Amino acid sequence: MRDSARDSARDSVRSAVLICPPAWDRRWLGIALSLLVGGAVWLAPLPAGLSQAGRETLAVTLFTVVWWIFNVTPPAYATLLMLLGYLLLGLATPELVFHIWTMPLMWLIIAAFLLAAAVTKSGLAQRVAYFFMLRYATSYRSLIVLTYGLGLVLSLLIPHPFPRALLVMAVMGAIIRQARMAPAHAAALGLSVFVATTATSMIFLTGDSTLNIATVGFSGVTVGWLDWIKYMAVPGIIASLAMLGLFLLVFPARSPVTIDRAALRAEQQKLGPITRRELVTLAWVLAALALWATDFLHHIDPAWVALGAVVGLSLPGVGDVLDAKDINTGVNWPIIFFVMGALAIGAVGKATGMSEWLAASLLPATPPQNPYVFAALVGGATMLIHMVLGSALACMSIVAPPMVQYAAATGMNPLVPALIVYTAVAIHYLLPFQHVTILLGQGEVGGYDSRHVLRYGLPLTLVVLIVIILVEVTWWQFVGLL
Secondary structure, three states, rough: HHHHHHHHHHHOOOOOOOOHHHHHHHHHHHHHHHHHHHHHHHHHHOOOOOOOOHHHHHHHHHHHHHHHHOOOOOOHHHHHHHHHHHHHHOOOEEEEEEEHHHHHHHHHHHHHHHHHHHHHHHHHHHHHHHHHHHOOOOOOHHHHHHHHHHHHHHHHOOOOOOOHHHHHHHHHHHHHHOOOOHHHHHHHHHHHHHHHHHHHOOOOOOOOOOOOHHHHHHHHHOOOOHHHHHHHHHHHHHHHHHHHHHHHOOOOOOOOOOOHHHHHHHHHHHHHOOOHHHHHHOOOOOOOOHHHEEEEEEEOOOOHHHHHHHHHHOOOOOOOOHHHHHHOOOOOOOHHEEEEEHHHHHHHHHHHHHHHHHHHHHHHOOOOOOOOHHHHHHHHHHHHHEEEHOHHHHHHHHHHHHHHHHHHOOOOOOOHHHHHHHHHOOOOOOHHHHHHHHHHEOOOOEEEEEHHHHHHHHHHHHHHHHHHHHHHHHHHHHHHHO
């Protein structure tokens, strides 16, 4: 069981950003549509105010977004093609296009993947999962609650949602089989694992080392680990509780579920005594957490703390957990390239005037001064665009820069619109393809299908709007961000 959970988690770190089954016809349709969309933007009359460079940036960007949606080629290659287009057309310099590599954000993402690899490879995460399962797994309802509890606890140890979700699913899968759970209960429990992962990822900056960190990059504001907790922990906890309550309403227990605690204990015993590698990994992760939480004292960027922990985990004597192969297998390089491209869209779009033009074309000329109305406008518009584009990061890369630009006229902190856009794409979905974490669990992995996701996603839309408009705006006013 330990090897199975570990292998599943490590395989997930190598997953592509967008998961889509092979579809030859779909890819050719995507190519045709990308040429149509890109050509129309390049040649057709557009509302005044867009420079030629901005027009070309928009054409290249939308061309690439269509390739992402239709999975014409693996997203990393489509992203590289987009960056090549920016460079060959003279829309930006290499220094601007690849500026992300000089920023701490990129190195925090890379280090987070390696920390996740160490925690799963050492077996520490499996031990933590069984610790909570044996104490609190008593019924169907308690299992649903545990998916959120484990999602929160493991987000401190594993800074990426994929390995967390697959690790918890590996344990839950064993419980489902041992309890001979009804198909409806099994599907609901599987979906809960992945839904809980999206919700609890909001609470810590390192909860999702891709979306959360990219959000900070789009805002252009320096945000420390404790700063993120200050602004997002309360909204994240409330969102998690609201999503948990909604889940129990949408998928109630239809019949008793008996948990085989003896079988759980047997699986835990297979792990054996706690190993040196687990203790070493725990020590380095706790040291990183302590330094992240005290960055206001030493002012060391969280990225450098994470890189230091990664190096420590590779050292002889005090480490010996990470090795040379983990650089290749532990880091999801397709996601790294995708993040690089997403942030390049924002940088190039701002430089060419595309972001400012998009904001002026899609939104009212004058931004609402009332923060609640502003949140409703930005959050609602983002959710609608997300339903079309599908990918959370792709949507953020298109929507966040113009929204940040739009908010500038109000004197609002740029982090506010970036966080509103983030929330709208991080916890909202109607179908699996609209959130890669939900898509990861669809089918044999989590046991649910698109019908289960839609059944939950429809009422989730209202919950997300309430979180954005009422919870986040009110909380940010209280803590002084607004």
